[in-house]
Amino acid sequence: MVKVRRDTITSGTGSFRLAKTSSDSGARAGELLTPHGSVPTPVFLPVGSQATVKTVTPGDLKSIGVHMLLANAYHLYLRPGVTLIERMGGLHRFMDWDGAVLTDSGGYQIFSLANLRKVADRGVVFRSHIDGSLHSLTPELAVEIQQSLGADVMMVLDDVPSSTGSFEEVQRAVQTTHIWAERCLRAWSSGDRMLFAIVQGGLFPELRHSSAAYLTSLGFSGYAVGGLSLGEPKAQTRAMLEETAVLLPPGKPRYLMGVGSPEDIVDGVGAGIDIFDSVLPTRVARNGSLLTWRGKCNIRNSAYREMDGPVDSDCDCYTCRHFSAAYLHHLFRCEELLAYRLATVHNLSFMSALMGRMRRAIMEGEFKSFRERFRAGYQPTDEEVRLAQKRKWLDARNRRMAIEDE
Amino acid sequence: MVKVRRDTITSGTGSFRLAKTSSDSGARAGELLTPHGSVPTPVFLPVGSQATVKTVTPGDLKSIGVHMLLANAYHLYLRPGVTLIERMGGLHRFMDWDGAVLTDSGGYQIFSLANLRKVADRGVVFRSHIDGSLHSLTPELAVEIQQSLGADVMMVLDDVPSSTGSFEEVQRAVQTTHIWAERCLRAWSSGDRMLFAIVQGGLFPELRHSSAAYLTSLGFSGYAVGGLSLGEPKAQTRAMLEETAVLLPPGKPRYLMGVGSPEDIVDGVGAGIDIFDSVLPTRVARNGSLLTWRGKCNIRNSAYREMDGPVDSDCDCYTCRHFSAAYLHHLFRCEELLAYRLATVHNLSFMSALMGRMRRAIMEGEFKSFRERFRAGYQPTDEEVRLAQKRKWLDARNRRMAIEDE
Numbered sequence: 001m002v003k004v005r006r007d008t009i010t011s012g013t014g015s016f017r018l019a020k021t022s023s024d025s026g027a028r029a030g031e032l033l034t035p036h037g038s039v040p041t042p043v044f045l046p047v048g049s050q051a052t053v054k055t056v057t058p059g060d061l062k063s064i065g066v067h068m069l070l071a072n073a074y075h076l077y078l079r080p081g082v083t084l085i086e087r088m089g090g091l092h093r094f095m096d097w098d099g100a101v102l103t104d105s106g107g108y109q110i111f112s113l114a115n116l117r118k119v120a121d122r123g124v125v126f127r128s129h130i131d132g133s134l135h136s137l138t139p140e141l142a143v144e145i146q147q148s149l150g151a152d153v154m155m156v157l158d159d160v161p162s163s164t165g166s167f168e169e170v171q172r173a174v175q176t177t178h179i180w181a182e183r184c185l186r187a188w189s190s191g192d193r194m195l196f197a198i199v200q201g202g203l204f205p206e207l208r209h210s211s212a213a214y215l216t217s218l219g220f221s222g223y224a225v226g227g228l229s230l231g232e233p234k235a236q237t238r239a240m241l242e243e244t245a246v247l248l249p250p251g252k253p254r255y256l257m258g259v260g261s262p263e264d265i266v267d268g269v270g271a272g273i274d275i276f277d278s279v280l281p282t283r284v285a286r287n288g289s290l291l292t293w294r295g296k297c298n299i300r301n302s303a304y305r306e307m308d309g310p311v312d313s314d315c316d317c318y319t320c321r322h323f324s325a326a327y328l329h330h331l332f333r334c335e336e337l338l339a340y341r342l343a344t345v346h347n348l349s350f351m352s353a354l355m356g357r358m359r360r361a362i363m364e365g366e367f368k369s370f371r372e373r374f375r376a377g378y379q380p381t382d383e384e385v386r387l388a389q390k391r392k393w394l395d396a397r398n399r400r401m402a403i404e405d406e
Numbered sequence: 407m408v409k410v411r412r413d414t415i416t417s418g419t420g421s422f423r424l425a426k427t428s429s430d431s432g433a434r435a436g437e438l439l440t441p442h443g444s445v446p447t448p449v450f451l452p453v454g455s456q457a458t459v460k461t462v463t464p465g466d467l468k469s470i471g472v473h474m475l476l477a478n479a480y481h482l483y484l485r486p487g488v489t490l491i492e493r494m495g496g497l498h499r500f501m502d503w504d505g506a507v508l509t510d511s512g513g514y515q516i517f518s519l520a521n522l523r524k525v526a527d528r529g530v531v532f533r534s535h536i537d538g539s540l541h542s543l544t545p546e547l548a549v550e551i552q553q554s555l556g557a558d559v560m561m562v563l564d565d566v567p568s569s570t571g572s573f574e575e576v577q578r579a580v581q582t583t584h585i586w587a588e589r590c591l592r593a594w595s596s597g598d599r600m601l602f603a604i605v606q607g608g609l610f611p612e613l614r615h616s617s618a619a620y621l622t623s624l625g626f627s628g629y630a631v632g633g634l635s636l637g638e639p640k641a642q643t644r645a646m647l648e649e650t651a652v653l654l655p656p657g658k659p660r661y662l663m664g665v666g667s668p669e670d671i672v673d674g675v676g677a678g679i680d681i682f683d684s685v686l687p688t689r690v691a692r693n694g695s696l697l698t699w700r701g702k703c704n705i706r707n708s709a710y711r712e713m714d715g716p717v718d719s720d721c722d723c724y725t726c727r728h729f730s731a732a733y734l735h736h737l738f739r740c741e742e743l744l745a746y747r748l749a750t751v752h753n754l755s756f757m758s759a760l761m762g763r764m765r766r767a768i769m770e771g772e773f774k775s776f777r778e779r780f781r782a783g784y785q786p787t788d789e790e791v792r793l794a795q796k797r798k799w800l801d802a803r804n805r806r807m808a809i810e811d812e
Contacts, residue, residue: 050740052737052742052744054743054744055744057748084712087714088732088733094732308493322463322502323502324494324500326490327457327501330486331456333485333486334456336456338461338462340743341463341747
């Protein structure tokens with residue numbers, strides 16, 4: 001195979017500027033320059049699959065300090081349809097968001113459909129999780145859809161292997177991912193919209209290496225690490241991430257897909273990742289789980305029933321400035337819709353603060369000590385509990401052809 | 407019975423100032439002066455039973471132009487409890503609302519419990535709709551609870567008869583209502599918090615007359631008309647309202663409880679009512695029914711699928727300024743939580759605009775022509791459909807000991 005294109009974008013809009021690399025870790029601070037503004041990195045992208053980050057308005061997101069969000073081409077293609085969004089002036093105008101947008105190609109969603117999809121050389125044929133209608137997606141169409149939506153950063157269509165797949169199965173998926181990535185690159189009209197490739201390879205270092213080597217040789221605007229955090233133990237995720245990150249070109253942005261717990265993000269930043277996305281902060285918010293510097297706390301717990309102060313005294317978000325933990329506890333007990341919004345605002349504000357503090361620490365050459373302080377203070381969810389929850393969620397998700405979740 | 411107190415409050419905070427009475431209808435413009443600011447009348451109060459107007463923050467309400475809301479002593483007494491709210495500095499501080507609050511005593515909710523309550527001379531014994539626990543409420547306790555919550559306007563505990571009750575049944579309920587009203591008045595500590603009586607009498611003009619005559623003779627801060635809009639035809643509601651309103655003292659505020667459809671409110675204002683409350687605008691919003699000057703429209707309707715403009719081009723609310731009808735349609739189809747919030751903001755903004763326009767029309771001596779223009783443009787829900795919906799809702803509500811609704 002030939003190298004299709006190498007680094008057509010080196011500066012200006014549609015590029016990445018590295019501001020600082022940590023001397024005592026892989027951590028980096030930078031800036032993603034998009035047609036919809038500059039995005040300081042490391043950055044966490046809230047997920048707005050269906051052209052809305054659940055419960056919050058674009059104005060709320062701006063107040064929280066969000067510069068970029070993730071939308072999902074798969075969801076939007078099915079509903080309300082790409083033609084409609086195009087007619088409405090593109091995704092930004094449709095949802096009234098003037099910040100940057102990264103779109104996921106839909107690979108992950110489609111490969112979660114299990115029995116509802118079939119991979120062919122040309123692309124993938126799948127049934128809609130909404131109405132069972134038959135659709136066919138090719139790498140070319142995936143790019144076209146994302147371009148029509150007006151994404152600032154597009155993702156290639158990838159073949160996501162099961163996290164329990166054999167070496168041969170994962171190897172086959174990696175090969176398909178490579179062929180499709182190249183076709184995406186050819187279909188991409190370049191300009192100031194970026195296209196990121198996705199390194200696959202499951203939990204096999206050898207496959208991760210070859211995937212990274214091949215994809216970086218083609219020259220994309222950025223590189224994602226896919227297929228992790230799918231129910232494997234954290235130590236394995238971390239090892240695989242560190243293996244992969246060092247293989248990616250330092251001048252390009254690096255994106256760890258679907259990772260969103262604070263402790264994993266701190267590790268990811270340490271491993272040299274610039275971009276993260278996950279439904280975690282917004283999903284757990286709706287379950288009453290609030291992120292703090294001490295760890296997650298469940299506001300439904302009776303300990304909060306009479307707490308007059310904010311749930312997190314270190315937090316200056318809208319929710320904590322205006323409402324007591326007792327009030328949030330009350331709203332959750334009553335299943336009041338405002339509960340979900342206030343908790344979402346808090347959790348996204350926490351993520352924003354976390355990313356901001358990390359960026360400052362990197363700029364000041366203090367990332368390692370930041371990470372130590374963070375780890376000393378933050379109590380992550382017990383690993384066994386976490387794994388059980390994650391697997392339960394993934395199962396439920398697959399059973400209901402899920403995806404509706406976010 | 408003796409007259410307990412007459413007009414202890416005549417001016418200043420905790421009073422009502424009449425600014426203008428329409429010469430060609432009963433319509434009045436005025437101002438309710440409360441410890442939490444002045445409330446221009448006629449006014450519509452959004453319902454925030456559980457210390458939250460569903461989906462919106464106090465900040466949203468302020469932006470919409472809301473000066474006063476309704477909270478429900480029954481709900482708050484059961485959850486989170488009055489002692490807790492008192493400890494949190496009162497209802498205003500608990501929910502971060504610095505505007506005025508009117509609390510309903512809970513009479514209506516308790517009398518909706520049907521088999522779960524028993525009226526005795528002393529008061530009413532009822533079972534919680536949440537956990538079945540047994541509670542007893544007296545007129546004195548109803549006032550004490552509302553005072554503890556910090557309500558700006560309190561309501562007496564009343565005995566709400568069934569809308570299909572016989573003359574004798576309704577008469578008995580009126581008598582109980584009168585005795586309880588007098589006891590509430592004795593229990594009230596006056597000051598700058600107002601106490602309103604509730605005129606009952608079902609659909610019997612004779613009972614309405616005697617109820618109005620007796621209650622006004624006691625001298626409350628204001629008078630409500632209760633027990634209407636409970637499934638009877640609109641013409642009957644209107645006739646009964648007009649009968650009652652003229653019996654109330656012109657210098658005191660008049661409150662029509664539980665009436666919230668735009669066409670009924672316009673009629674109510676014409677009959678001389680100053681204050682309205684209802685879950686209607688917020689409840690129908692969550693069903694996708696948006697209020698416009700042409701009538702209600704259902705945003706789920708496919709006609710809105712591709713509508714690039716706002717749902718109502720006459721509306722300058724946050725929702726209509728920022729989002730197209732097509733976007734709202736999409737959010738409702740996807741059952742996205744943001745849908746309910748944006749629709750609520752729109753409907754409450756419509757109510758605010760409606761009340762504002764009526765007030766201006768009254769001040770300019772133009773209410774009658776305003777009403778004609780409104781009626782010419784506004785298509786109310788078909789009466790049969792409306793009655794069927796209302797009865798269905800009331801039934802469902804009673805079946806599930808409802809009340810959770812709002």
